[in-house]
Amino acid sequence: MLKKRGAGVLLHLSSMPSQYGVGVLDENAKHFVDRIADMGFTYWQVLPFNPTDSANSPYCSPSAFAGNYIYINPQGLKDMGLISDKEVSENIYDGTPYTASYEYALEKRLATLKKAFLNVGEELAADIKQFEIDNPWLTDYAVFMAVKEQENFKPWWEWSSEHAHYFECIKKIYDYEESAAFWKFVQYIFYKQWAEIKKYANKKGVAVIGDMPIYVAMDSVDVWSNLPMFLIDEKTLKAEKVAGVPPDYFSEDGQLWGNPIYDWEAMKKDGYCWWLSRLEHNLKIYDTVRIDHFRAFASYWEIPADSETAKVGEWADGPKMDFFDKVFERFGKDAPIIAEDLGVFGEDVVELLKDTGFPGMKVVQFGFDPNSDSSHMPHNAGQNSINYVGTHDNNTILGWLWEASEEERRFALDYCHFKGDNWGEGGYQSASCRAIIEAVWQSASNVAIIALQDMCGFGSDARMNIPGVPEKNWRFRTTRETIDSIDTDYFKHINSLYRRMYPVFDKKQ
Numbered sequence: 001m002l003k004k005r006g007a008g009v010l011l012h013l014s015s016m017p018s019q020y021g022v023g024v025l026d027e028n029a030k031h032f033v034d035r036i037a038d039m040g041f042t043y044w045q046v047l048p049f050n051p052t053d054s055a056n057s058p059y060c061s062p063s064a065f066a067g068n069y070i071y072i073n074p075q076g077l078k079d080m081g082l083i084s085d086k087e088v089s090e091n092i093y094d095g096t097p098y099t100a101s102y103e104y105a106l107e108k109r110l111a112t113l114k115k116a117f118l119n120v121g122e123e124l125a126a127d128i129k130q131f132e133i134d135n136p137w138l139t140d141y142a143v144f145m146a147v148k149e150q151e152n153f154k155p156w157w158e159w160s161s162e163h164a165h166y167f168e169c170i171k172k173i174y175d176y177e178e179s180a181a182f183w184k185f186v187q188y189i190f191y192k193q194w195a196e197i198k199k200y201a202n203k204k205g206v207a208v209i210g211d212m213p214i215y216v217a218m219d220s221v222d223v224w225s226n227l228p229m230f231l232i233d234e235k236t237l238k239a240e241k242v243a244g245v246p247p248d249y250f251s252e253d254g255q256l257w258g259n260p261i262y263d264w265e266a267m268k269k270d271g272y273c274w275w276l277s278r279l280e281h282n283l284k285i286y287d288t289v290r291i292d293h294f295r296a297f298a299s300y301w302e303i304p305a306d307s308e309t310a311k312v313g314e315w316a317d318g319p320k321m322d323f324f325d326k327v328f329e330r331f332g333k334d335a336p337i338i339a340e341d342l343g344v345f346g347e348d349v350v351e352l353l354k355d356t357g358f359p360g361m362k363v364v365q366f367g368f369d370p371n372s373d374s375s376h377m378p379h380n381a382g383q384n385s386i387n388y389v390g391t392h393d394n395n396t397i398l399g400w401l402w403e404a405s406e407e408e409r410r411f412a413l414d415y416c417h418f419k420g421d422n423w424g425e426g427g428y429q430s431a432s433c434r435a436i437i438e439a440v441w442q443s444a445s446n447v448a449i450i451a452l453q454d455m456c457g458f459g460s461d462a463r464m465n466i467p468g469v470p471e472k473n474w475r476f477r478t479t480r481e482t483i484d485s486i487d488t489d490y491f492k493h494i495n496s497l498y499r500r501m502y503p504v505f506d507k508k509q
Contacts, residue, residue, distance in 0.1 A: 001207060001288055001336045002359055002386075002446055007500040008043025008209060009036045010392065010451040012058075012464070013071050014100045017480045021093035021101040021108070025193035026073040030200050032483055037204040039488050040495030042504045044201060045209040045290070045449055047392060049194070056102045056474040057465075059213040059292065060259070062144070062220045065137040065281050067190035070105040074112055076193050080124075082116035099475045113189070117182050128181075128188045137281065138187055142180035143173060144221035150179070155219040157237040164237060166225045194285065202287070207504040209338065209449075210286030212278070214293040215243050215259035223260055226274055229267055230260045241302040244310035245293075248343055249366065250393070251468040254301075254310025261302050264319045272319070272326050279327065279335075287504075288336035290386075294358075295341055297323060298348040320348075324356050333357070338386055342366075359447070362387045364440050365400050370411040377415070378443035387445035389437055389454045392464040396453045397433050398426045399460025415439065428487050430457035441498040448500060452478060455486050 016023025016032065023029070036044060050061035051068045058068070074091040077083045091108045095101055120128070132138045144156070147169060151159045163169050173180075198208055216222040218239060223230055231240045243259040267275065282289045291297075296318050303313040327335060341353055341360040353360050362385050367376030374380065381387055389397055401409055401423055413423055416435035423432040433454060440448050453462040453476065465473040495501050 001504055002338070004446060004502040004504070005498075005500050006042040006447050006502060006504060007040070007441070007495050008045050008447060008449045009041055009455065010045040010388075010449055011478070012047040012392070012474075013049065014047075014058075014102075014474065015452070015464075015477050017097065017478060017483065019093060020074060020091045021095070021105040022070055023100075023477065024071050024073040025190075025197050026075060028480060029197050031480060033197075033201045033204050033206055035483055035486070035488070037206055039486075039491040040501040041491070042206060042501070043209050043447060043449065044206050046211065046286075048211050048213055049190075049285070050213075052102065052474070053217060055470045056100075058211075058474070059215075060217045060257075061213075062148075062217060063137075063141050064213075064216050064220070064222050064278055065135070066141050066187055066221075067194065069113060069186050069190060070102065070109050071193075072109060072113065072186070072189055073193055074109070077112065077116045077189070080116075082119045083112060087112055087115055097479050098477050100477050102474075113186055114182065116189075117185050120185060128184055131188045131191070132184055135187075135191075135281070137277070138184055139173075139180075140170075140225045141187070141221045142183040143170065143176050144224060145183040146176040146179035150176075156224045157218075164224075166227065170225075191285070198285070198287075202505060205503055205505060207287035210282055210289045212282050212289050212291050214291060214296050215257065218258065218260050222274075229263055229274060231263050232260055239305045242305050242307075243296075243300065244303050244313065245301050245343055246310060246313060250466075251310075253468075254313075255468045256303060256307065256310040261300070261316075264323075268319065268322065272323055275323065276326060276330050279331065279337075283331065283336070288338060290338040290340055292340045293343070294339035294353075294360075295343060295346075295349045298352040299346065320352055321355050324352075342391075357384070359384045359386050361385065361391075362443070362445060363391060363394060364388065364436060365390055365394050365397070368404070368408050368412040368415070370407050378439050378445075381443040381445045383444050383446050385445040386447045386449060387440050387443045388448075389440050389450045392451070393467050395460050395463050396451070396458050397436050398424075398430060398454075398457055399463060401432055403460065412436065426457035426459055428456055428485055429490075433457045434490070438494060438498075441494050441500065448498075452483070452486075455491070456482060 014022045017028045018024045048058040049067045050058055052058050053060040074088045078088050091112055093104055147163050239260045241261045243261055244256045246254045298318050299315045300318055301313045302316050303310055337358050339353055339358040339360050341349055362376045362381045367374040416439040418432055418435040462476050464476050
């Protein structure tokens, strides 16, 4: 996998068509798979499935392992005999289909799941118990969520002393058994529904590329239950340093993420056990995994916890190959991992990428600098790379053209052999978008990825995320009509022309 020429589409679950406020694990996801398979695509890339934070970011979650219950299909619960038609209808959203309503989905799905849980029988309960045995992370997560409800959803360091300290709390695990059982049920349902979608995609010849944030949220079960693995004062329960990046392409002040920093020396002592179990989980639920902010394994930007911007910080060494040697021992040298090696670069990152052998990323928008020969330009891409028209953090390609300087835009259009004056026209047949898409498709990179928005020629109003901006992100949604309007013949043609239709899966599988 990732070693043959192929192409994929980036579309997160939240952006899928549905009648429930956000995309869910239903027939619309299968229909999307059908459509991209018909076009000759062999990969579907998603963003993290984890529960989101208050800003709806899937990159800051209360669990590195749990799935987000808003994606659970209410009709699937009805098909299991757990809820009625009336309870399905209570989830139907009558707002715009073009914007994800996380607030609505969170409220309605949680209420529906609580009703469904009351109808769990002995056979299903036994299946959930087996699921817990097969997924050791589930016990701590369920207790964490049960206690969080009891503590009025405050962050764990504001809980009562008996709850805030994991080893004290877990001694009384049976006190939370009933409420924890609900959260185990929720995760069982999520992963049962996802397994069906993934199996369907694989049968259609489409492999799923998952996404794994390198950091976890401070208010997470991962930190609460593994406190010695983070640079956190165990008495005050406060972080000493937090994560972010220095000033870069996206922000002149840098990005202050606020995630706690790993204590890599402590993690090394047990052979990076938590990290390996996390990778194992992700490699089980996806076919290949993109590790976000891979460069932090080489070196990372650590910021004083009381700092107001990311400008004040310093580089610290990551675990480098000491960690990845353990990864290769567990998963083999050909572990299907993509390294998101974007951002402020350094020779240590180059060296680590070479030593691991993982494919890195190229983003054509970063290459359109008239005054340099950027490594992101398609002609500079090596085979062992994943080439993007744009990621979830980028503007759409049409939006980029409109917001670029005249010099940048002219350079980009000349580079991609665009002829004519209608560069600003969007839509499914946008000539300027197609010129840039084809430049990426012609590259030597084994895999080329395009966001659904760029397949449609959408403008900046369809952008998924603006890094460093905490509001109004992650909202893009599409409709079945939009997906069906994409020019199948065009994408089938360029996938064939540029030899990106090789099967991902061995036919014997």
